[in-house]
Amino acid sequence: MKKIGFQAAAIALALGFAWYLVANTVDNLAARNIASGFGFLGREAGFEIGETGGLAYGAADTYLRALAVGLGNTFRVAVLGIVGATVLGFLVGLGRLSENPLVRGATAAYVEFLRNTPLLVQLFFWYALITEAFPSPREALSPLPGVFLSNRGIFFPLPGSWPVLEGFNFSGGGHLSPEFAALLAGLVLYTATYIAEIVRAGILSVPKGQLEAARALGLERRPTLRHVVLPHALRVIVPPLSSQYLNLVKNSSLAVAIGYPDFVSVANTAINQTGQAIEGVALIMAVYLTISLALSALMNWCNARLLARG
Amino acid sequence: MKRLFLLALAFCSLAHAQQSTLDAVRARGTVACGTNTGLAGFSQPDSKGVWRGIDVDVCRAVAAAVFGDASKVRYVPATTQQRFTALQSGEVDLLSRNTTWSFSRDAGLGFNFTGVNFYDGQGFMVWKKLNVKSAKQLNGATICVQPGTTTELNLADYFRANRMTFKPVVIDKLEEVLNAYFAGRCDVFTTDMSGLVSVRGSRAPNAAEHVILPEIISKEPLGPLVRHGDDRWFDIVKWSLYAMIEAEELGLTSRNIDEQARTSKDPSVQRFVGASGDLGKMLGLDNRWAFNIVKQVGNYGESFEANLKPLGFERGQNALWKDGGLMYSPPIR
Known part of the structure; x- marks a missing residue:
């Protein structure tokens, strides 16, 4: 019986401490005028993302x-x-x-x-290798027709879409970025x-x-x-x-x-x-x-x- | 068990008791100042490990005002991502870390900006071989940028407003994002003009390979900030910076202030050095607070000359208002 009493007290203390932490945080945030809650999820993000993996996204999205x-x-x-x-x-x-x-x-x-060896060091190595070893897009290597290797990654043809050099970079076709390639490797x-x-x-x-x-x-x-x-x-x-x-x-x-x-x-x-x-x-x-x-x-x-x- | 509970209760109520920042700083004996992890001219340790820069001089000015000793500063280097949490949590007493004063930071994050110690604006650095003359020609470019900054948002706004697209490469550490740009991963690197000048001069393998485009796409007033809830401390930090600007206007420098304090008949100077009036007491400080700032740290112009001039910065917008710039202190009287 005594054991159960102790356990109940321990649980109550733990819950009380958790409640204190949460309440204190909420109080302090309010006192300092710091916004809280998840309302920001619906606001406009305002920044761009380099790779969207097929999802449509722009800076005006949430x-x-x-x-x-x-x-x-x-x-x-x-x-x-x-x-x-x-x-x-x-x-x-x-x-x-x-x-x-x-x-x-x-x-x-x-x-x-x-x-x-640490994974982080390996990631820096692969990333540096890809960006340093390959030429700029205007001097891209083309091992196969339609496939281009440069420090902007690999561009390859897809059915109905062929990569073309346009201004700063290739457009059209499929694309693997150096960041993705380095991380995956x-x-x-x-x-x-x-x-x-x-x-x-x-x-x-x-x-x-x-x-x-x-x-x-x-x-x-x-x-x-x-x-x-x-x-x-x-x-x-x-x-x-x-x-x-x-x-x-x-x-x-x-x-x-x-x-x-x-x-x-x-x-x-x-x-x-x-x-x-x-x-x-x-x-x-x-x-x-x-x-x-x-x-x-x-x-x-x-x-x-x-x-x-x- | 009961005793433990009472102890916990006592601890909670203790933690709730508020102490003013000035009292806490005095009890600790140092001002905890959040700085950049290393940006030449703004805050960076020199070869002897002494922190130098115009942001560092604000920290030192506050220490001179509070303790009469500019060296009583504990520097807490923070990345762009850590800086606001450090200030909110009370780890630092003020942040003086080339931080842009914006509405949402001032109103939404629970901070007060105490003034502007450098007027800046965002620009673009481009590889010269790309033959770009204007930011309007950057449609489709890949752009290296650091995350969590107003820079990232201005960039997206500028391209949206001009109906252009770009690919961002977003890397947190300055070292790594610069490596990516210099390796050719990006066509463009963007940050504040001050950062571009500093980086091209100190980090580029060959500075001549890069051009800084003429467009300035944003207003970036950089200044120190404190957290909400302590108006006295807000006043101290605010007027420590203004004292440096006012001193330049009054012609007081670290070299001549001893003599001026003794000989000047100008009432503005006499008030400033604490020979007349009790301005220091109004802040809860020694009456020689401003004298100590100028004597030990120097006026704003001296700080600019020592830290930014050697890197190739011109005064420009950061000249005094009477010389055509924007630096203006409200009257110290």
Whole structure:
């Protein structure tokens, strides 16, 4: 009975403290005449965004729409990043177990080098490489007809639309910006090293007897991998893989350092223009929490299915 | 348990007790002043680690007025994104960080701007090889800009008003955004004219490769600011800056003020140095507050000469009103 009393008191104290913090903040904001609430979302944003990922957006649109564009950009890089990192990670993980010493050595060097340097530094490196190494748009490289490489990124033809040099830059066709390319390359190459190690560990966790049994049945190397090793290994691989996906999504917020307009970058600008830091930061946290919990639920579901299959 | 609760309650009521900024500053022994992380001529540490610049001189003037010692300043460098939170939260007593005075900042963020110590305006720097002569020719250009500034908004407004489009590349750190521009990622870099002059002179690998376009697309009055809720402190910061401007008008400099204080029969000078009247007491300060500012920091013109002249700045709009500029102090009497 006494224990319950203590717990109730502890909860009451925690709630009381939280209430005090919130009330105090609201009081202080009001006392200093600082606007609060989410009313700013409906106001005109007044700033431009470099990449809109297909959404129509202009400076006359609202903050809400600007944030939606930022969220779209975050999704774009996160989804492509997860796909890319998974494919590369599996290939490199298998490469580290290869019988060919050259493949083994090369993949080991790649993993150790990229896994042990900070991601932010790598992003600066890729961004500098793209902007410094490629020529200006007027002297763009054209490896294939209609494809142009310059320090403004890659322009490529789309059905019915061909990139043309017009004034300062190309227009028409499809376009990948240097910021997007640098961020995607950085996230994929960095996260793939961790995934490779997870894949390698997963495969090594399969008991040797299974392999010997498969060989005794006369199975070739490829079918052994597909039908014997991977089904076992995946059970070990999927749970830590989920955390790498979550890391990738959260790491995509480093975009702000190299000028890719992701959600954090747009929200930061909104915070500065409106001065409503508390609301802005709350939005950022809510968005990442939602993405992470959704992704986590999805991966748990995958894992449960994998286990159910037996 | 009960005792803990009472303790928490006592703590809460203590935290609510308001203390005036002047009392807090006196108790601490220094003025906490928010400055730029490094902008030549405005606020930047020199080779010996001493902060210098016209914004820094405002911090020093306030310290001279409050303590009679211009060195009693604690500098808190802040980025464009941190600066307002630092002031709102009370981490700094004033912000003197090339910040544009605008309506929404004054009315919406809970601040009071105390005056203008530099009249500026936004401009464009372009690669010379692009052969651009006017900002009106920038349709379709890629433009490097820092986020969270009035610069970003003016840029969008200017292109909308002139029915042109552009691609922004928005990077927070000055270093990185300049790297992107100098690497050719952008055709144009935009910020206040003062920033363009300073950057072209001190950061460009080859200054001759860049031109600053003639158009000035905005008014950027830069000045110090304080938070709402303490009118006495607002007055102190405001009149510390005006004292520097008034001193230039009265011909008082750090070199001649000792002698002028002794010999001048001009009643304006006598009031200014505190030999007559009690202007200092009205601010809750020593009567020699203005004398100390000029003696230790110098007048506005001296500050401009020492910090901005070497970088190639002309007085222009920042000359005294009687010399055709905009610098004007209300009468100190």
